[in-house]
Amino acid sequence: MDSDVSQNISSTIGVSGLMSIVVSLFCIGLSWWALQNLKLDLFIRHPKGAQGKLLQLLLAVVLGHFVAKFLLDYIGWSNMIRYMF
Template sequence: MNQDISSAVDSAVGVSGLISITVSLLCIALAWWALQTLKLDLVIRNPKSPQGRLLHVLLAVVLGRFVAEFLNDYLIWSQMIRYIF
């Protein structure tokens, strides 16, 4: 009986981790796509340089991570609603 519960918990944690990774990567990709329209040449001296491209990647990761964190929290909170009733 204990092994069944342990196996179910392990499986649920694994699926949750996989969903979190997928959501994070999708949000980073969406942030990268959205940042393509940003005119970085107004802020950066040479946006095509390696430093400019690195800044673009870092902005996409930071923005995508914030969005993914919100979506993951929302998913967890929505699953907790069933325990109200």
């Protein structure tokens, strides 16, 4: 009985981790796509250079992380609502 419970918990944690990875990568990709329209030449000298692309990548990771964190928190909060009633 105990091994069934621990196996169920570990598989739930694994699915949750996999979902977090997929959502995070999707949001980072979405942020990268959205940042392609940003005119970085207004802020930096060489936006097509390696440093400009690295800055764009870092911005996509940061923005994607915050969006993914919001979505995952929202899903978690939505799941908690069922315990209210």
